Amino acid sequence: MTTLDRDETHAPAVPPRPADAHRPLPLRVAVPMAVAAGLALLAAFPPYGVWPLAPVGVALLAAAAHRRRLRAGAGLGFVTGVALFAPMLAWTNLHTGYLPWVLLSLLQAGYLALLGAATAWVTPLAERRWWAWPALTGLLWVGQEAMRDRTPFGGFPWGRLAFSQDNSPLLRLAALGGAPLVTFAVAITGGLLVTAAWRGLGGGRTAGTRRWLPVAVPAAAAVALCAVGLLVPVARTGGGDTVTVAIVQGNVPRLGLDFNAQRQAVLNNHVDATLELAAQVAAGTRAQPDLVVWPENSSDIDPLRNPGAGSRISQAADTIAAPILVGAVLLGPDAGQVRNAGILWRPGTGADLSQLYTKRHPVPFAEYVPLRDIARAVSKKVDLIRNDFVPGSTPGVVRAGPAVLGDVICFEVAYDEVVRDTVTGGAQLLVVQTNNATFNVAEARQQLAMVRLRAVEHGRPALMASTVGVSGFVTPDGRVSDATGFNTREVVVRQLRLDDGRTLATRLGWWPEVALAGLAVAALAGAAVLRRRQRVLPG
Incomplete structure (x- = not known):
């Protein structure tokens, strides 16, 4: 009072x-x-x-x-x-x-x-x-x-x-x-x-x-x-070429901060789900995708440094006969640093390092700890983050062949300029790679609402690919289709029409x-x- x-x-x-x-x-x-x-x-x-x-x-x-x-x-x-x-x-x-x-x-x-x-x-x-x-x-x-x-x-x-x-x-x-x-x-x-x-x-x-x-x-x-x-x-749909896209939601062994505690378990889940999709395509029960999207942290081991992990992703890409956008945690560039990245993995040739996006906006106190000594005095849990994620410097424009992707990772979808930069860079399809294994379905649905706004804002089809859900596709007018459940393993495939145009919002920017x-x-x-x-x- x-x-x-x-x-x-x-x-x-x-x-x-x-x-x-x-x-x-x-x-x-x-x-x-x-x-x-x-x-x-x-x-x-x-x-x-x-x-x-x-x-x-x-x-x-x-x-x-x-x-x-x-x-x-x-x-x-x-x-x-x-x-x-x-x-x-x-x-x-x-x-x-x-x-x-x-x-x-x-x-x-x-x-x-x-x-x-x-x-x-x-x-x-x-x-x-x-x-x-x-x-x-x-x-x-x-x-x-x-x-x-x-x-x-x-x-x-x-x-x-x-x-x-x-x-x-x-x-x-x-x-x-x-x-x-x-x-x-x-x-x-x-x-x-x-x-x-x-x-x-x-x-x-x-x-x-x-x-x-x-x-x-x-x-x-x-x-x-x-x-x-x-x-x-x-627009209700895009105005460009059509592309068939698969979202692989492989799920994790268990929810929580130790979702990737079992070495390579998350990666294996996504590989196995992709191989199952390939078998369904061969049987004629699913459409052949032009592109496959895996979520953030779908490779819980650096596939560029671990031959076994890289080999498994190559197996998936070769079998499905389509490039895979893989969400991976990459070591470096310096000791004690890591990167949260989306990397394109092509069938036959493997990792395409020219099409690699590093998250530009790491989350403070979740992916890196500013003022670590002071933060530690408040809570010892800051030491759960052993290595600080370093930010990337370029927009997430990934040229996947069938489509130019506007890749943003997890919470980046909330930041206006991070998404817009991909569209002005040529993105035809907005892709949000996310890992909701440490949260719950309420957080996932709040994030999907942001994806819906971004699709309307830039007149682009969009999708959200999550490790555990909710994943799904969004039309340029904000309608959601093929939304998955939470804490489930699911694969959804949909044909989309790409778009190259720019809305007034895209032109005006900030x-x-x-x-x-x-x-x-x-x-x-x-x-x-x-x-x-x-x-x-x-x-």
Whole structure:
């Protein structure tokens, strides 16, 4: 209570009216609203997938922080952040203990604390015109995500509003401005909802039509904004050549951090599943693939240094008579270093070192440990990461022969520029190699939602190949097909149409986010000017 506007605890338990000057909602109402905001946002994401609750969560937080002092707004934003991120990121504590989960959840909640403070700060602007509040809400959410996606240690974009809209008409907006524009649309819809509710509850003394105009206009605008998404043209299939692709989900001996504890077991699973596919092709029960995709870490031994591992992959490629994109952990380049890579293995010739992609964005404290000595003082579990993964320097453009692939590995799918760089480099098919053996099905479905957005954003067919699931194909309009189960061994084969075109989002790149985040900064500056003027006015 002491951190959230102590002087507001005795405010009347009624919605604000025009005669109530500029009072915020009482804390006994605002705090439960902040909790409800986080839970509504959580329910919008997979595995729940109730996407209309995302703008509802945005509206609840906006209402709770409106007219607050900065400290109170920050506190309410933090409450929302904890209610959202603690359960959303629960998969991070499955095998590493509670501390990493708690620290990551609190860090992410801190960004929503900044959002809550910013929402309180722009109150003077929000009250000048009815349309200002929705616009400010949208801009501040984009600005908050722009910071969270990049800081610290390269950021952690999990839980962006855009990633909750995989079944929403707003997803189609990704083709125009990528994830930032989808986030803006979701947040501005929430701003319209809170404007309608706030003005409706506070406008009871206005007679006739004028009483309902402040409610009807923003409410109608919220509905219209969702409808606009349906009008954005997106391709249902690619417009280029056809290619038959197989995803091999070989599974692991056991889930957890020691998924590859049995030497070569994961590799053998994927080899055996590929050989079974080859037998089915020979029997005429499956189509001959032009390309086979294995997931991240499908070779749990460096196949470039271990002849036995390389021989087994060659056996699989020769038998299936198609190139295989293999996810492998490669030693080096220096002692004590490793690389998380996708490498093309061709039938007859083996590893094609000219078509090797090294993950550009290793995950801090999971694939490498920054400030290791300090981190060790917090938790000894950092020593589970014996060798630091080193980042690659070039986009994941893999020329596989039948298709040019845009390869991204695991969490990289959450980062806008990592995916876009493959498309501008010539990728015709987006490929996400991932290893979900250390997580659960909720994390896998959250990741698949990101793949769906990327397919729409760049107008490309896409696929996700996981060691344990969920794997599947995604059309350029975001529809999923042949999705596999979790913790199962499955092989799925599908014919896809490639695409070479570029959407408006691909052409614009990061400029929509730059523009929206810049306007958010301008709004904060404008609120500062207005606050200063209000302080110097007499009376």
